[in-house]
Amino acid sequence: MESELMSAAEQLDDWFRRILHVSDESLFGIVPEGPHRDAVVLDVLKRNARILSQSELDSEGKLYSPLCFFLAAACRKLGASLGVGHWRAALENVVHLQQRVASARAESAMVGLETGSPAVLFKQEFDEAINQAALAGGAGYLDREDRQVALGLAINWGVRLLLAYAAGYSRPVNDAGRRDLAWVAGLMGPLLPASSNSL
Amino acid sequence: MTRDLAHYRQLERRLWMARWRSEGRESAEEDAILDEMEDAWMNLAEDERALLRLEGPRCWPTESSSLPPQLPGALYSSRPTPWAYEGFRSPAEAILSVEAA
Numbered sequence: 422m423e424s425e426l427m428s429a430a431e432q433l434d435d436w437f438r439r440i441l442h443v444s445d446e447s448l449f450g451i452v453p454e455g456p457h458r459d460a461v462v463l464d465v466l467k468r469n470a471r472i473l474s475q476s477e478l479d480s481e482g483k484l485y486s487p488l489c490f491f492l493a494a495a496c497r498k499l500g501a502s503l504g505v506g507h508w509r510a511a512l513e514n515v516v517h518l519q520q521r522v523a524s525a526r527a528e529s530a531m532v533g534l535e536t537g538s539p540a541v542l543f544k545q546e547f548d549e550a551i552n553q554a555a556l557a558g559g560a561g562y563l564d565r566e567d568r569q570v571a572l573g574l575a576i577n578w579g580v581r582l583l584l585a586y587a588a589g590y591s592r593p594v595n596d597a598g599r600r601d602l603a604w605v606a607g608l609m610g611p612l613l614p615a616s617s618n619s620l
Numbered sequence: 621m622t623r624d625l626a627h628y629r630q631l632e633r634r635l636w637m638a639r640w641r642s643e644g645r646e647s648a649e650e651d652a653i654l655d656e657m658e659d660a661w662m663n664l665a666e667d668e669r670a671l672l673r674l675e676g677p678r679c680w681p682t683e684s685s686s687l688p689p690q691l692p693g694a695l696y697s698s699r700p701t702p703w704a705y706e707g708f709r710s711p712a713e714a715i716l717s718v719e720a721a
Contacts, residue, residue, distance in 0.1 A: 506643025510682035517684050546688075553691050567691055570633045573640050574688055577681060 422612075426516075429608050430509035436600050437492070437503055444493035459498075466494035470556035470575075474548050478540050480589050485602040488583050495576045499569060503580065511580045512612065515539055519588065519613050540585035547582045550575035588613055624663045628672070629690055631657045636679040636689040644682030 448465055452458050469491040476484055496502060518539040529536050536542075548557070554571035555561025563571060587605035594603045621629075631653055638649040661669070680686035 501641055504643045506645070506682060507640075510644065510684070514684035563691060566630075567633060570637050570689060571691060573637055574691075577640065577688070 425612060426509060426512050427505075429512055429612060430505045432608060433508040433512075433605070434503070434505045436605070437508075439600065440489050441493050441496065444490060444497075448490065448493075449497065462494050462497050465490055466498055467556050469494065470551045470554075471558055474551055474557040478544055478586065478589075480591055482590050482592065482602045484586060485583075488579060488586070492576060492579050492583070495572055495579070499572055499576070501573070501576070503576070507577075507580060511577075511584055512609075514581055515543075515584045515588070515609070516612050518542065518585070523614050538585070538589065540582060540589055543578055543582040543585050547575060547578040550578055584609060622665065622668065624660065624665075625668045626692070628657065628660045628664060628668075629692065631660055632679055633689040633691070636681060639679060640681040644680065 444465075449458055449461055452461055469487040472487045473484060473491060476487070478484070492503075522536070522539055522542075525536065537545075550571050551557045552559055553561075553563060554568050554575055555563070556572075556575070561568065584605070587602055588609045590602050590606045592603055594607055635650065635653045635657065638647060638653055641647075642650070664672070675687065677683065678687045678689060681688075
């Protein structure tokens with residue numbers, strides 16, 4: 422399991438570098454580096470945060486693009502980069518939570534409670550972080566430093582949400598060369614318990 | 621929340637951020653924050669220390685069992701500061717500065 426997690430983390434790290442490159446070229450690159458570029462990054466960040474916070478989870482992959490653009494803009498806004506260690510930790514977190522949710526499902530049903538899948542739980546944490554960071558339209562009360570922590574938390578939960586969301590995506594890989602949500606789902610599949618259902 | 625506990629919480633958040641940025645690996649930034657936390661710990665009241673001990677580890681972003689940092693509640697926060705286009709004053713000023721150049 423250890424080597425599988427590490428291999429998946431390395432592949433995700435490579436994949437996210439491409440996401441950053443594409444975002445830089447297509448979204449942020451419409452204006453030159455400097456204050457105007459920073460303004461575009463902030464707009465992308467807020468727009469996608471709003472889309473994500475107003476959206477329900479689905480199994481069709483509708484949140485894939487906004488989530489990727491959010492992560493790319495948030496990393497750029499913070500001047501932070503995601504590395505293999507971040508992906509490795511996120512994978513482990515998602516796999517553990519899948520196992521715990523699967524084992525608790527029968528018990529929670531016995532008392533009539535629906536605690537939600539890992540994707541639901543991570544979405545709740547993600548939504549809370551972007552609310553605290555004042556990115557989803559509400560009023561913010563944090564100072565600059567704490568807002569950056571909230572944004573760091575949003576990236577942290579967003580990465581986990583992406584992986585858990587991918588685990589619930591059922592469409593097959595159409596093109597072996599494509600690295601999209603189906604590809605992420607394919608990466609997650611062997612790591613998860615057979616009975617898990619992400620949404 | 622006392623000022624000392626609020627300060628300790630702030631240091632916890634800095635620690636989480638430093639560890640998160642360096643993927644959980646040790647860093648000089650982390651060492652400096654830990655030193656500061658050690659001093660701040662000495663200023664805490666015994667019941668505040670007991671509370672923190674009960675919470676368990678909070679600042680290990682690469683540990684799935686670790687709690688995230690606690691952000692301040694609205695009651696304890698400073699004045700609101702909106703996200704700003706930093707370094708960007710207004711479209712008119714930007715146009716004027718380009719024209720002047």
